Structures are given as structure tokens and as C-alpha cells.
Amino acid sequence: MTSGKGHAHHGLKLDTAVRADARRRLLSIRGHVEGILKMLEEDGTYCVDVLKQIKAVQGALGRVGEIVLRSHLADHVVNSAARGDEARVVDELMELLKYR
Template identity: 75%
Template sequence: MKGHGAHGLHLDAAVRADAKKRLASVRGHVEGILRMLEDDGVYCVDVLKQLKAVEGALDRVGALVLKSHLTHHVATAAGRGDEARMVDELMELLKYR
């Protein structure tokens, strides 16, 4: 979770607040799955469905942050002259999903 002072770009405050609220709910959901896993009769597919639901919620947090990043930092990159860096960083991020 390294610094980023060099370019001075940071996550929009409203999006950051929304992401925090959603991520707190994700934490609650993970705790719910941890409780499910206390039950020795828990069924695999019920666990898998909950894991998938958490991944969906994380995707939605990611979509918020990505949309903000595209709008405030990528769409303005040519104006700053750092488009190569911004695009490489974004391609790296999108690569594995």
C-alpha cells in the first residue's frame, strides 16, 4: 500500500466515503461466511454462493473507484502529459480479471 505523492492524484472524497460504507458491509458479509463455516453441516455450494456474492460486492466497489479514476485522472491525462503511465497502470490492473 505504497505512497503516490509523486503525481498528487487522489481518490475523490465522495467516492471514498461511498467505498468505505460498501467495504464495511463487505467486511460484515465476510464475517457472516466465517460464522457459516463454524457449522459442521454447512454445504459447499452455500459457501460458494456467499463467496461469489462478496466478490460481486467487491466488484461494485471497484467499479465506483474505477469510474472516478477514469473521469478524474485518466480522461485528464493528456492535459498533464502522463497518459503513457496512466494507461500502462490501468492495463496492468485490468489484466487479470
């Protein structure tokens, strides 16, 4: 597969330990989403209870994002000038960070 999701041509990879941590956290987030889906099956569900759970999931996603971002900064951004791809690296980061 040559999609944007797979092995990128530049060979930069998410750190293995961070990848495992992110995976654990996303499994928990998936469980949290399933909990909201269960709430939404019930006729008596209160809007604010749904909104609280959505906010909690967004917080958890934000924390995964912070972990992956820190790893990316430390492993691939701080040395990008030496590698010579700093223009792309900065553009990618700014695209991610705007309206965050």
C-alpha cells in the same frame, strides 16, 4: 510511511465522496466476510452455501471496483495527456484490467 498504499508522489487522489461510498461498501463487505466465517465455524455447512456467499462478496467487490474505476477515469485518465503522465496512467489501467 512510503508504501504504495499511501499518499502517492503524483498527488492524484480518490474523490472524497467516492472514497466515503467505497468505505461504506467495504464495511458491508467485511460484514459479509464475517458472515461466511461464522458459516465456516459450523460443522454442517454445505459447500454450495459457502460458494454462493463467496460469489456474492465477489459481486459486491466488483461493484466497489467499478465505482472507483469510473471515478479514476473521470478525474485522472481523461485529462492525463494534458497533465503529461498518460503513459503511466495507461500502463496502470491495463495492468488492472487484464484478466479481470
